[in-house]
Amino acid sequence: MRDSSKILGKEEKAKEFLEWRESKLNLVKEGLRGLEEKVRVYNEPDFRGPYVTRPERSIDFAGGNNIANEILPPEAMEKSMEKEVSAEWILKKNPEVVIIGDWPPRVTGYRVKNYTKAMEQIKEFMQRPGMEKISAVRNSRVYVMDYELSAGATSWIGALYLAKILYPQRFKDLDPGQIHKEFFEKWLRIDYQGTYVCPPLGPSNKNRQKDEGK
């Protein structure tokens, strides 16, 4: 990014942006300080079918304990080495949060206006045989996320969302949607629209925070 900014002669702007981004990411780092028990996460990019998983940098950054890290090397992130795992192994690991990466974005993203389809996808996961036994499903902590936000160029924004998903108590005041909006309007100079994370996070969602208390 610094290089391209030099080419385009906008070094100042780029520096400003990077600083702004760094400040937001520091919010996550600070919020996670003193974290002892990481939340177990199961990550499923949905483009290859059920129970295909992989490590994800954004999940690691947000303080999640991605269960795929146990069986796949970190290089899998760069080489897109997603692999199928057995459903019973997921039962055994009992993830507390499930992140479904929507790719290519169909049920979430810039053009999607409501959460109906994303909710259907969540329901599909919850109704898979045996999955009703895992903590994430019992506590309704299954999320669909635009995969661009978990693994793409904007995965740093994804990390903000993930931090809030994983630790709503710690990140009560963090508003990833607001930062996302700022990114769109201030830096990309386009209108903010679309749905990116389902079910939506936010201060209005009190139930979810209560769950975390347990």
Add this chain to the structure above:
Amino acid sequence: MKESKTEIEVQKLYSEFTRRKITFIFFLSLLLGVTAVIAVNIGSVSLEIGKVLCSIFNRIFSTNFNSEELTSTIVWELRLPRISMGIVVGMGLAMAGAAMQGIVKNPLASPYTLGVASAAGFGAALAIIAGVGFLGATNLWIVTNAFLFALLSSFLILGLTKLKRATPETLILAGVAMMFLFSAMTSLLQYMGTEEGVTAVVFWLLGNLSKATWPKVGAVSIVVFGTLPLFMKYAWDFNSLTAGDETAKSLGVNTERVRLVGLALASLVTAGAICFVGTIGFIGLASPHISRMIIGGDHRFLLPTSCLMGAVLLLAADTAAKTILSPLILPVGILTSFLGVPLFVYLIMKRRKEYW
């Protein structure tokens, strides 16, 4: 006096001959049972054999043996559907293969000879790449599309052969034509599709039993067990076909009709089996051959033996696929070939006479 004696001897020989075959079928069923018991006990979560059996009994006889809920879930919702799916799909593919080889009198025939697999693959690819995706309600689209296109290809061939005569040559050539047509269409779709869509298509084409659920097992079972008696009814006719068209006709067999009906049935079974699990190769080709080498070419015995052989092969392959890199799962298609090919080659090298 002398004549009746030989007659008795021949009868004795014949009943001896059949008894051997029936024993072999019995042995295969036993083997299938043992494989299934092994398969239900192996998985990424190690469960005690006792607990697994308890949870099975509890559900069937509503007894109240001491068994944990998690064990019960794993056994009943994850392992058993997959095992049952392996069995019925293996049976279906092997049965279709045995029938196809008999109908077209060609040892290279398989359930996929008539382009059924390519057509199913095209149907699935169309559903995936048209953007309806892999999960959720859209899954139904993939299954339906695969099934419909598989049947479509066989109807096209039936139509073509209706115009000419249903000889083995026309059938095979028309099948090859269909295969190329649908493969080309799938390639075209992949060329136009997104990278992710293409990945999904390749994944589907590899074949996979992970998506097995009880309703799907039920659907495949209906197709497989519904067509098995029909195939058995034609067993004698298939036998006469292998003796050559002239002989068959002189025995009063309507060769064309047998071919067309057999073909339609084989396509139906294949389509029913692969629409849920993707194209699983080799089982349909190898199981009938292995069975034929062991018990001979009499379709009355060959059909059930092939079924059992296919079920054992696919189940064993899938169990290996789940176990080798556990908890990672290998595509089952890779394992069917790795397990089946050595057995296949061994039998080819060892056979004493021309079995075909």
